[in-house]
Amino acid sequence: MDKVVNITVFDREGKVHQVPAYVGETLMDSIRRAGINLVPDSTCLGECACVGCHVIVSNDHEHKLTQCSEDEAEILEDAPFVHENSRLACQIIVDKSIAGLVLALPQSSTDESLDPYFRF
Numbered sequence: 692m693d694k695v696v697n698i699t700v701f702d703r704e705g706k707v708h709q710v711p712a713y714v715g716e717t718l719m720d721s722i723r724r725a726g727i728n729l730v731p732d733s734t735c736l737g738e739c740a741c742v743g744c745h746v747i748v749s750n751d752h753e754h755k756l757t758q759c760s761e762d763e764a765e766i767l768e769d770a771p772f773v774h775e776n777s778r779l780a781c782q783i784i785v786d787k788s789i790a791g792l793v794l795a796l797p798q799s800s801t802d803e804s805l806d807p808y809f810r811f
């Protein structure tokens with residue numbers, strides 16, 4: 692199946708998910724299809740206008756992604772728990788180069804010991 696790559700997602704509770712991602716779809720779609728609670732109900736649905744799809748990409752994989760656009764960077768400025776490797780999953784199109792990507796969803800609590808970016 693050369694149209695599918697596998698990625699690893701740490702959810703908000705720190706649970707690890709192996710997620711199949713289809714080439715050509717957004718990472719947001721891959722993560723949502725896996726049943727991971729990425730996007731709350733009230734979001735922009737992939738229009739780069741909210742932070743509902745905020746993810747933090749591991750240092751080992753950040754360079755494999757397309758560059759963050761100015762619009763994406765601007766939206767991320769308001770994201771809670773923003774990190775230097777923060778991205779919006781709706782703005783990342785899956786391709787074969789991201790096979791093995793590891794990312795985490797930011798914690799919603801203020802307990803830093805639980806925050807996923809400390810794992811990266």
Ligand code: FES
Pocket residue numbers: 719730734735736737738739740741742743744745766779780781782
């Ligand atoms: S779903 Fe709103 S920015 Fe990605």
